[in-house]
Amino acid sequence: MTQPYVKQTIENEVATIEFFHPAHNSLPGDVLADLAQTIIDAGNNNDIKVIVLKSGGDRTFCAGASFKELISINDEATGKIFFSGFANVINAMRTCPKFIIGRIQGKTVGGGVGLAAATDYCMATKFAAIKLSELNIGIGPFVVGPAIERKMGLSAMSQIAIDANTFYPAEWAMQKGLYTKVFDSAEDLDKAVVEFTENLKTYNPKAMTEMKTMFWRGTEDWGQLLAQRAKISGRLVLSEFTKETLKRFK
Template identity: 80%
Template sequence: MTQPYVNITTDNGVGTIEFFHPAHNSLPGDILAKLAQTITEAGKDEAIKVIVLKSGGNRTFCAGASFKELININDAETGKVFFSGFANVINAMRKCPKFIIGRVQGKTVGGGVGLASATDYCMATKFAAIKLSELNIGIGPFVVGPAVERKLGLSAMSQIAIDANSFYEAEWARDKGLFTKVFEDTETLDQEVKAFAEHLATYNPDAMTEMKNAFWAGTEDWDTLLAERAVISGRLVLGEFTKETLKRFK
């Protein structure tokens, strides 16, 4: 696999959305926009009862936003648009009337932790360590922060946001509530995700929609909140500290 993509397949009432990018599944703006659109459309598809969100490849679930695009930001508006990419996907997941099951096969960083946090039920392998690395380059996990905090709690989210150099093991993420189950390998993960999703698809769709609405109560302001957070990140990325830090990666 060399070309980035977002695909969806439907089988037995389960819509499986898969994204991929050859750079460790880091996601540029166009792929994020397509992912948000695909999630929204799947939410309207009557043939789909439950959604599975996964990434291609074996090693990394999602390395966050595209670093290539990040280092080329030179004005506040471009910065806002860039950081709105993950905000739009998280809001699409939040508003989707169907349960979204996360399938996390490997490490996930930054915005990828936000995606995992925005799923309604998430399973992983033991290789699925997580890291919020944004502070390392002079910004912070402002856009994904609300989703991560909602799932992990403020204390755990603060811990990984401040300790921006460290990966936290999948078992830690399970204990804090991000992952529901952690498996030894990807094959077992896929078997369990498939069985769980297909069983869930036999439930009353209206009941599941009402449950999802109840679970996400209190997040109705996230369209505005995450947009405001994107502005903060867009401003910080233009600062001298971040610009000097990014030069080392060019």
């Protein structure tokens, strides 16, 4: 696999949405836009009862934002548009009327932690360590922060946001509420995801939609909130500190 993609497969009323990028599943703007639209379309498809979100490859779930695009940002408007990519995906997941099940096979960083947090039920392997590395480059997890705080609590979110050099193990993430279960292998994870979704799709879809609305109560302002957070990140990415730091990644 060498080309980025977002693809969806539907089998027995379960939609699997998979994204991939050869740079450790980092996500540029076009892939984020495609991912957001695919989630919206799946939410509107009456042939789908449950959605599974996963990434391609065996090792990294998501390395977060694309450094190649970060380096190329030269004005605040472009910066806001770039960081709005993750905001749009999170909001698509939040407003989707179907439960989204996360399948996290490996390490996840920055925006990838936000995607995992925005799922409604998330399972992982023991290799799925997490890190919020944004402070390392002079910004912060502003856009994904609300989703992570909602799932893990302010204390855990602030801990990993400040300790931006450390990968926290999957077991820790499970204890803090990000993951519901942690498995020894991707094979065990996939088996559990299939069993879980096969059972979940037998439930009343209207009841699941009402439950999802209940679970996400209090996030109705996220359309505006995440846009404001994207603007903050778009401004900070232009700082001298961040520009100098990003040069190391060229």
